[in-house]
Amino acid sequence: MLLKELTSLFAPSGFEDEVREFVKKHACADEIYTDRIGNLICRKKGRGKRIMVCAHMDEVGLMITGFTEDGFLKFDSLGGIETAVLLSKKVYIGEKRVPGIVCAKAVHLQSKDERSKPLEMKSMSIDIGAESREEAQKYVSLGDYAVFDGEYTPFGDKLVKSKALDDRVGCAVLLELMKNEYESDIYYVFTVQEEVGLRGAKVAAHEINPDIALVIEGTTCSDVYGSHEHNQVTNLGGGAVMTAMDRAAVSDRNYFEYIKRVAKDENIKLQIKRTTAGGTDAGSIQRSLNGIKTAVLAVPCRYIHSPVSVMNTEDFESVHRLADAALRNMERTDI
Amino acid sequence: MEACEFLEILDGAYGISGNEDEVRGEIRNLFENYCDSVSTDALGSVIGLKKGTDGSAPSVMIEAHMDELGLMVSSITDGGFLKFVTIGGFDPKVLPGTEVTVHGVEKLFGVIGAMPPHLVTDRSKASDIDDLCVDIGLSKAQAEEKVKVGDIISINTSYTRLCGDYAAARCIDDRGGLAAVLRVLDLLKDVKVKNDVYAVATVQEELGLRGARTSAALLQPDFAIAVDVTHGKSSGVSEDAFECGKGTVITMGPNLDRKLTKKMIEIAQNNNIDIQKEACAGNTGTDAWEIQVSGRGIRTALLSIPLRYMHANYEVCNLKDIESTAQLIAMLIVGLKGGEDLCF
Numbered sequence: 238m239l240l241k242e243l244t245s246l247f248a249p250s251g252f253e254d255e256v257r258e259f260v261k262k263h264a265c266a267d268e269i270y271t272d273r274i275g276n277l278i279c280r281k282k283g284r285g286k287r288i289m290v291c292a293h294m295d296e297v298g299l300m301i302t303g304f305t306e307d308g309f310l311k312f313d314s315l316g317g318i319e320t321a322v323l324l325s326k327k328v329y330i331g332e333k334r335v336p337g338i339v340c341a342k343a344v345h346l347q348s349k350d351e352r353s354k355p356l357e358m359k360s361m362s363i364d365i366g367a368e369s370r371e372e373a374q375k376y377v378s379l380g381d382y383a384v385f386d387g388e389y390t391p392f393g394d395k396l397v398k399s400k401a402l403d404d405r406v407g408c409a410v411l412l413e414l415m416k417n418e419y420e421s422d423i424y425y426v427f428t429v430q431e432e433v434g435l436r437g438a439k440v441a442a443h444e445i446n447p448d449i450a451l452v453i454e455g456t457t458c459s460d461v462y463g464s465h466e467h468n469q470v471t472n473l474g475g476g477a478v479m480t481a482m483d484r485a486a487v488s489d490r491n492y493f494e495y496i497k498r499v500a501k502d503e504n505i506k507l508q509i510k511r512t513t514a515g516g517t518d519a520g521s522i523q524r525s526l527n528g529i530k531t532a533v534l535a536v537p538c539r540y541i542h543s544p545v546s547v548m549n550t551e552d553f554e555s556v557h558r559l560a561d562a563a564l565r566n567m568e569r570t571d572i
Numbered sequence: 573m574e575a576c577e578f579l580e581i582l583d584g585a586y587g588i589s590g591n592e593d594e595v596r597g598e599i600r601n602l603f604e605n606y607c608d609s610v611s612t613d614a615l616g617s618v619i620g621l622k623k624g625t626d627g628s629a630p631s632v633m634i635e636a637h638m639d640e641l642g643l644m645v646s647s648i649t650d651g652g653f654l655k656f657v658t659i660g661g662f663d664p665k666v667l668p669g670t671e672v673t674v675h676g677v678e679k680l681f682g683v684i685g686a687m688p689p690h691l692v693t694d695r696s697k698a699s700d701i702d703d704l705c706v707d708i709g710l711s712k713a714q715a716e717e718k719v720k721v722g723d724i725i726s727i728n729t730s731y732t733r734l735c736g737d738y739a740a741a742r743c744i745d746d747r748g749g750l751a752a753v754l755r756v757l758d759l760l761k762d763v764k765v766k767n768d769v770y771a772v773a774t775v776q777e778e779l780g781l782r783g784a785r786t787s788a789a790l791l792q793p794d795f796a797i798a799v800d801v802t803h804g805k806s807s808g809v810s811e812d813a814f815e816c817g818k819g820t821v822i823t824m825g826p827n828l829d830r831k832l833t834k835k836m837i838e839i840a841q842n843n844n845i846d847i848q849k850e851a852c853a854g855n856t857g858t859d860a861w862e863i864q865v866s867g868r869g870i871r872t873a874l875l876s877i878p879l880r881y882m883h884a885n886y887e888v889c890n891l892k893d894i895e896s897t898a899q900l901i902a903m904l905i906v907g908l909k910g911g912e913d914l915c916f
Binding site: 305307309319321322323324325326327335336337338340341342343344345346347352353354355356360362364365366367368372373376390392393394396398457459460461462463464468470539540543544545547 | 649651653655661662663665666668669670671680681682683684685686687688689695696697698699703705707708709710711714729730732733734735736737738739740803805806807808809812813817880881882883884885886888
């Protein structure tokens, strides 16, 4: 199953190789090439509008930034990880997937003050069982990446838990869409480095200069205990998510309405993101060159950017169907 | 079988204080390979007896606790999330992002999520147990069919070998101790020992040394060796902690029998077994505290395995320390015989 395989790959920001190779193996397109920054572009030629459909390959992760004398690793985050989820979790480091535990003082040894304060990343380290800096460096190098242990696990009522749903869901949808024939000239772009500043998309948009862009993402879902309806942002099971506005982009009004119409016509569940926080590759793309009309379709994910992100498989299907419907009808709109 | 093999088996079974069923089953199976009889007392502690060749020789109890920390369902929210209370001393900071199993009508997979960042009102405070809940992906109605208040929740982890002799596991406290006890039985398998040896896996240590109290009262051995864990040094932890890989920690102090403890130190030094020493002026916080004053009194010693990140999801130890613990205990038992040199 494509999504399950995609989530098992290790590809944090700046180290997207594993996903790039996987996509190359499974893509079907007229042209497949990698650009200078590492974006993978798969073009299916057509005579209509030039459309860029994209998803980012990178997941949030860690990078090893130093060693202590007694063999522990210091680290920083690649992308925005909520530090609260890091403590006492297993990670795998580098290509050799060396296992390590993110660690800090045992609770019994913490002062009252330490117990009540959240831990910062600089107070944590990774224990790989090395007894000295020299020994640690036999297994791990400075600059190595680390990725969460977070196996794809179906559970509950049609839900799935996994690391990296953001944005392997997008990559999986793109691989499915690529199997179809559409009238437009479509560039399926698997971008790099979204999590560290929407960087790959900026380059891809500049090079391709599409008329229209469609971004497939994973997005925040906070319909959890302790949050009121107005803070939930999206709901699991509420359908594909469209964003009217976030920190990086304001959706084009006509394009936005077009997608809403298509969803209604084809009976696809749709919800609108109820916050203006966050950002996606749309932010980079929209502001490229002379400006590009952009929309975002997203799968809602609880606990996004953690090893235990959760989605509803029906929402994933809704995003897939809606993206397909939007592409099918693209030549009959005047966005 | 090696100590690490025992540890991997034991860590694979859950057994939360007061609800130790799954691990109790594993322990019974393992004890049956080495003991003449295996029984379970009223609270659930497992007792294996390896009969000695001399009925008049003093008996010795070697023990570790089988229970681990866990959670218990306290309510089901309108959204189908499970609120919980903790069994044992958790650091709430390790819980966000944790995978769990809810033991309801059937085993259900769940996650403890993190508070969404845009909803955190006070960033200077760590999350509290009250802020957290388990997400089993069901509606309230669906959840109520499968889960009820009082159901146990265990933490999901997988035993992991790290570099060298280090290993990461969920409850080396105190399955590491039990692994040492089993390794002692393994080492003595074909050895004729004069003394009756009771191997005991106690319950409910984390709630207040309860299984130790009742099993010691039942058995009333002459000598007892408790095996537990103590803090291991790690990054940022050097005080009140011991080196991992430098041997088992022998504790000295009023809680422990001086002659028995001294004898263990001598045996270690004469046989090149790595040990470290700890001075504890009061309650060692282990089963030894209860055992020492049980009934007519029991001469008790304590060995502890240095352990990093005690009570976190993944604890880390050096497997050599479990092996040296077992070697030392086995040698003591073989040399115990009449034990006259150890009396007041």
